[in-house]
Amino acid sequence: MNRWFLQDQASGLRKMAQQKQKMVKVIAVTGGKGGVGKTNVSINLATSLAQKGQKVLVLDADLGLANVDVLLGLRVKYNLSHVLSGECKLSEVLVEGPQGVFIVPAASGTQAMVELTPAQHAGLIRAFSELEEEFDVLIVDTAAGISEMVLSYSRAAQEVVVVVCDEPTSITDAYALIKILSREHGVFRFRIVANMVRSLREGMELFAKLSKVTDRFLDVALELVATIPFDENVRKSVRKQRVVVEAFPRSPAAIAYQGLSNKVMSWPTPDNPGGHLEFFVERLVRRNMYGEAVGE
Numbered sequence: 468m469n470r471w472f473l474q475d476q477a478s479g480l481r482k483m484a485q486q487k488q489k490m491v492k493v494i495a496v497t498g499g500k501g502g503v504g505k506t507n508v509s510i511n512l513a514t515s516l517a518q519k520g521q522k523v524l525v526l527d528a529d530l531g532l533a534n535v536d537v538l539l540g541l542r543v544k545y546n547l548s549h550v551l552s553g554e555c556k557l558s559e560v561l562v563e564g565p566q567g568v569f570i571v572p573a574a575s576g577t578q579a580m581v582e583l584t585p586a587q588h589a590g591l592i593r594a595f596s597e598l599e600e601e602f603d604v605l606i607v608d609t610a611a612g613i614s615e616m617v618l619s620y621s622r623a624a625q626e627v628v629v630v631v632c633d634e635p636t637s638i639t640d641a642y643a644l645i646k647i648l649s650r651e652h653g654v655f656r657f658r659i660v661a662n663m664v665r666s667l668r669e670g671m672e673l674f675a676k677l678s679k680v681t682d683r684f685l686d687v688a689l690e691l692v693a694t695i696p697f698d699e700n701v702r703k704s705v706r707k708q709r710v711v712v713e714a715f716p717r718s719p720a721a722i723a724y725q726g727l728s729n730k731v732m733s734w735p736t737p738d739n740p741g742g743h744l745e746f747f748v749e750r751l752v753r754r755n756m757y758g759e760a761v762g763e
Contacts, residue, residue, distance in 0.1 A: 492737070494626045494627075498631065499611070499637065499641040500636055501611035504630060504663055508630050508660055510535060510568075511712050511721075512606060512724060515727070516603075517566035519728060522600075522602045523568045523606065524568075524569045524602045525571065525605075526571045526607045527572055529610040537708075542562075546572040546573055551587045551590055557595065561600070565710050605747065613647055618647060620751060621652075623750040628660055629644065630662050631660070631677060645687060656688045660727065661673045661694045670694025674689070695724065701718075701720050
């Protein structure tokens with residue numbers, strides 16, 4: 468793919484974006500390691516925001532092992548791989564979840580989705596630029612680990628929410644993720660969610676463990692934005708393939724998610740063209756697609 472085609476592609480997308488007025492708050496939910504409850508945080512936060520009148524889109528960005536649709540018990544006919552192959556439009560892939568939250572399902576077990584070609588990257592940007600539905604918030608549920616795709620989604624978002632639980636490996640992996648994003652990708656602000664903790668005090672101690680090591684070795688700002696308690700109702704809701712904020716709205720976990728969504732509502736919405744959905748996707752693939760070609 469030559470340099471001038473890539474520049475024309477980006478220029479055309481910018482013109483399309485300028486015709487849209489809706490700015491979107493993009494939040495990447497990540498966690499370093501698996502098993503910390505990251506996807507549960509994503510879908511419960513999304514549902515809670517929707518309950519407050521926000522138009523929310525959840526992008527299942529675990530392109531190899533998708534599970535958002537499974538957790539919500541949704542029947543999916545198409546996924547992101549069908550958009551990239553040209554079989555359908557992004558609008559045809561969207562499935563509606565709880566409280567009117569829309570989901571972009573990924574393709575589970577498809578290795579090709581993890582290593583997109585430049586042409587597919589271009590198609591992904593175009594798909595988002597053509598999406599007519601307007602959203603207030605995009606929540607990106609990343610894969611576990613510190614792969615290039617996880618880093619790409621995190622550095623392209625305006626807010627990075629790191630989910631940690633009180634396990635040594637969770638803290639170590641969260642630190643590793645924060646270290647790479649800050650030192651190599653210029654991300655310096657991280658919102659921390661202490662998940663599955665036994666008490667508020669335990670959540671604060673968990674945050675203290677993480678912030679102690681980041682304060683010593685990294686130039687970053689960490690903020691504890693939620694402590695989600697260990698709650699059997701979460702397990703019950705998972706078995707029901709429902710979100711806990713709907714299935715058990717008065718449970719401790721649901722109340723904590725409501726508190727988190729209140730904080731997210733107070734975070735600033737971007738006031739520049741970079742806040743459009745297609746600009747998020749362009750930032751996401753920029754290095755892979757444009758980097759060498761245009762010398763960035």
